[in-house]
Amino acid sequence: MQNLIESAVNPKEMWKSLNSVLWHKKGRDATFQVQDGKCTLSEPKAVAMRFNKYFANIGCTVAHKLSIVAKGAWKKYEAVFQVNSGQTWNLKPVDCRAVCEIHHALKVNRAAGLDKIPARLLRDAEVELAPSVTYLIDKSIIDGTVPDVWKIARVSPLYKSEDKILVENYRPIAALPILSKVMERAVYAQLSAQLDQLGFLYQHQYGFRRGHSTAQAIGQLNNWVLEAIDRKELTGLLFVDISKANDSVNIKFCWES
Numbered sequence: 001m002q003n004l005i006e007s008a009v010n011p012k013e014m015w016k017s018l019n020s021v022l023w024h025k026k027g028r029d030a031t032f033q034v035q036d037g038k039c040t041l042s043e044p045k046a047v048a049m050r051f052n053k054y055f056a057n058i059g060c061t062v063a064h065k066l067s068i069v070a071k072g073a074w075k076k077y078e079a080v081f082q083v084n085s086g087q088t089w090n091l092k093p094v095d096c097r098a099v100c101e102i103h104h105a106l107k108v109n110r111a112a113g114l115d116k117i118p119a120r121l122l123r124d125a126e127v128e129l130a131p132s133v134t135y136l137i138d139k140s141i142i143d144g145t146v147p148d149v150w151k152i153a154r155v156s157p158l159y160k161s162e163d164k165i166l167v168e169n170y171r172p173i174a175a176l177p178i179l180s181k182v183m184e185r186a187v188y189a190q191l192s193a194q195l196d197q198l199g200f201l202y203q204h205q206y207g208f209r210r211g212h213s214t215a216q217a218i219g220q221l222n223n224w225v226l227e228a229i230d231r232k233e234l235t236g237l238l239f240v241d242i243s244k245a246n247d248s249v250n251i252k253f254c255w256e257s
Helices: 001-008 011-022 025-029 043-063 071-083 096-104 119-122 125-142 178-198 213-229 251-256
Strands: 034-036 039-040 152-158 170-175
Touching: 034 043, 039 043, 043 152, 043 170, 096 119, 096 125, 096 178, 119 125, 119 178, 125 178
Parallel strands: none
Antiparallel strands: 034 039, 152 170
16 A cells, blocks of 8 residues: 555556556466457467467558548648758768667666567666677668568557457557667667758657657647637637557558658
């Protein structure tokens, strides 16, 4: 109870304390089952294959249901690309200092990938390991390739809601090797800076951008509503939740654009 009280100010720690009290060994030992057509699977390998088949095809399934995008929808982005088409931009090698900063910012509670290398190792030995990791990242950037072992993730199904026997009620959580995460952040820093310099991103995109947050989005929305009230106008809100948005992105189209 004392731990629960102390963790009340931190929602994440509070739920950890609650789960430690509510989690029963009986539920942990229960046989995991999923439905496959009219059959019920319980053998671990069969269950894993069922999840793998569903997760691997979910993007294509959702994408085929999407409507065709209007021709003028990408006009703004095409204009930006054409204006700067005479310029070339390439990723640059990183230095040990930048890699050390990435190591230091790693969250040590993240699950390790298939290589079993924990984030805590890179963080605790950031100075000692930085030269070797920097060499690997620079080699990848110069060669223009990412090591295959860095692309292999350990995927776990995370239950969302409703019937637990249906694979549709789970979402995949992929744990990539921690070195691939370091590589990803090194590339992201350069790519993000380049996009900001070009003014490519929409000014009111608040998610996944340095110096921006969802709190700013709420503040901007509040300002728009108040301004509309001052003009004696009615305000209507339309909230859109796109199902499997990341899974249905056409990666090939993004690279060609």
